[in-house]
Amino acid sequence: MFTDPLTNLDSFGVEPGMKIADMGAGSGFYSIEAAKRVGETGKVYAIEVQKEVLARIKNEAEKSGVSNIEYIWGDIEVPNGTRMGNRIVDAVLLSNTLFQVEDKKGTLMEAFRVLKPKGRILLVDWTDSFGGMGPAQNMVVTKEKARKLLEECGFVFVKEFDPGDHHYALVMKKQ
Numbered sequence: 001m002f003t004d005p006l007t008n009l010d011s012f013g014v015e016p017g018m019k020i021a022d023m024g025a026g027s028g029f030y031s032i033e034a035a036k037r038v039g040e041t042g043k044v045y046a047i048e049v050q051k052e053v054l055a056r057i058k059n060e061a062e063k064s065g066v067s068n069i070e071y072i073w074g075d076i077e078v079p080n081g082t083r084m085g086n087r088i089v090d091a092v093l094l095s096n097t098l099f100q101v102e103d104k105k106g107t108l109m110e111a112f113r114v115l116k117p118k119g120r121i122l123l124v125d126w127t128d129s130f131g132g133m134g135p136a137q138n139m140v141v142t143k144e145k146a147r148k149l150l151e152e153c154g155f156v157f158v159k160e161f162d163p164g165d166h167h168y169a170l171v172m173k174k175q
Contacts, residue, residue, distance in 0.1 A: 003164035012122040017041040024097030028057030077103040095124040108153040143168040
């Protein structure tokens with residue numbers, strides 16, 4: 001495994017009672033694990049543009065006994081595409097997603113919109129393309145470029161950490 005979501009959530013700091021948006025939920029691993037950590041008083045919003053992927057996440061969550069996930073079929077690249085209200089979540093997870101979206105700034109602005117003041121975003125993405133794994137070289141968003149885009153959207157740097165091979169992790173905060 002290149003990157004370990006469990007370790008990444010530990011480094012990010014997920015606590016009971018938090019509300020978290022997993023934008024581009026993909027496999028749902030982050031959504032399900034975050035839902036376990038926020039507990040019954042918290043909530044996770046798994047946002048995905050592919051309905052069949054959402055159905056798979058829901059199935060896996062049910063198998064795991066997790067019931068505090070709301071499944072949202074939405075487009076994270078467009079304003080209000082998450083179908084969520086303004087300033088309603090404590091944290092946003094964006095893992096292995098930024099390189100895939102066409103409108104990177106639009107995606108980050110949508111994350112900014114749904115975050116409460118002082119809310120945080122965890123951005124994990126690929127550092128490179130190698131041996132047929134990961135994104136094509138022209139799709140890689142470097143850590144420096146990602147940080148610059150986040151800052152242009154109004155985020156402030158908190159920390160970075162090593163999330164595993166061929167990845168970087170940035171934690172930024174909404175002012």
